[in-house]
Amino acid sequence: MLRSKGIHPRISTCNSLIESIIKIQGCYAGYDMFREVFGLDGESGNDNGSRVKGVVPNVYTFSIIMVGFYRDGLVEDVEKVWSEMANMNYEPNAYCHSVLMEAYCDDGRIEDAMCVWEEMGFKGVKHDVVSYNTIIGGFCRIGEMGRAEEFFREMELSGGVDGTCVTFEHLINGYCKIGDVDSAILLYKDMCRKGFRPESSTIDAVIRGLCNKNSVSEALDFLRVAVKKHGIVPKGKSYEGLIKGLCLEGRMEEALKLQREMIGKGYEPNSEIYFAFIDGYTKKGNKELAKKLRKEMLETRTPQEES
Incomplete structure (x- = not known):
């Protein structure tokens, strides 16, 4: 209706519309709206079928769509949007790189995620805390804790990028996954010293790890302290x-x-x-x-x- 009156919403409004449609109607509906809003199908509402005058997508627009496809596990569609962004001469930011890396990590394609990581360096895109957490989490999920620790140390030494609660949770869950609960507990203590509050899933992972090594008393004590200190409800x-x-x-x-x-x-x-x-x-x-x-x-x- 606005378009028929020659009124073009701001890009922030268009992005909010697309994001809402993805949440309510799904990622494909949001993608279709993206193409309609920006006249990418030759149906922009003007005579020559060119892109809608006065409004063009930005990098955040593409990240919204990539996240929508990623959450539904549609890695090929994430790649498609990534390619589309490049074809339209948009330079993806650190967050877009992280979304693509996360999609690859969830799909078990850690080496593809590493290629994206290296591409960031070639392009001069700074590795931020989200990208570090993404690649650390990817290695933790497949039990490659040595490589995860390498990136953790690099992050700490890089300057300007501090670990977050998510960083520690990835590492703790990773060590519990491979049965090294002692390393997980050391990281948990370090996490608490830094003032981070762990999620209940992280507490559960440590408890399961202790129970699996028949340290039930230690697991029970760990639970009591975690509940008292962090107010966590165990699963x-x-x-x-x-x-x-x-x-x-x-x-x-x-x-x-x-x-x-x-x-x-x-x-x-x-x-x-x-x-x-x-x-x-x-x-x-x-x-x-x-x-x-x-x-x-x-x-x-x-x-x-x-x-």
């Missing part, structure tokens, strides 16, 4: 791992106390927790209670658990 998986570990060690009263706490947080016991208690009581010689729990489990199992 159900953390409670599950701790309860299973306590039952395995025959510490049934502690396991029951933790289960009550878990239920108080809104988590219902699943079949894994039931089995842990059943095995624990069986080993303790309390077969009657184990039998009672088995019956209760069968009566309360959800259709998903039964399948």
Whole structure:
């Protein structure tokens, strides 16, 4: 309607429109609106089909669309928008490079992400904290902690780029992933010294790592300190791992106390927790209670658990 009256919204308005459409109707609808708004399909509303007068996309416009495709896991479409930006002679900024790197990392294409990283250097685009976090996170996800640490050290020594909470979370989760929970805890302590507040998912990763190495008491202490210090609500998986570990060690009263706490947080016991208690009581010689729990489990199992 505005266009029919010869009124052309500012680029910020156009970008907001495209971003809203992506959120509500999906990335392809947002991309179609992008092409319509900027007259890229020869349907701009004027006689010669050229781009709409008075409004042209900017680099932020392309980043909005790239992020939309990335969030839907459409790496090829992210690449398509990247190529389109180059064909229109736009120079991508550090954030656009990071979006493309993140898409490659999520797709397991870490070497392609490294090519983008190196391209930034060739073009003179400064590696900012987002790009460092992206490449560090990519190596952490595939368990290549040596290379992740290299970039972490480079970031600290580069000057002007400080690590963030996200940096530490990538590294902590990466070390937990490869079973090196000791290194994860050292990084967690360093993270706390710097005043960062970890996400509950990071706390959960450390707890699972400690439980996997049969350090249940240490995991329980870690949970208590994290809850008190950071006000974090643990995830159900953390409670599950701790309860299973306590039952395995025959510490049934502690396991029951933790289960009550878990239920108080809104988590219902699943079949894994039931089995842990059943095995624990069986080993303790309390077969009657184990039998009672088995019956209760069968009566309360959800259709998903039964399948």
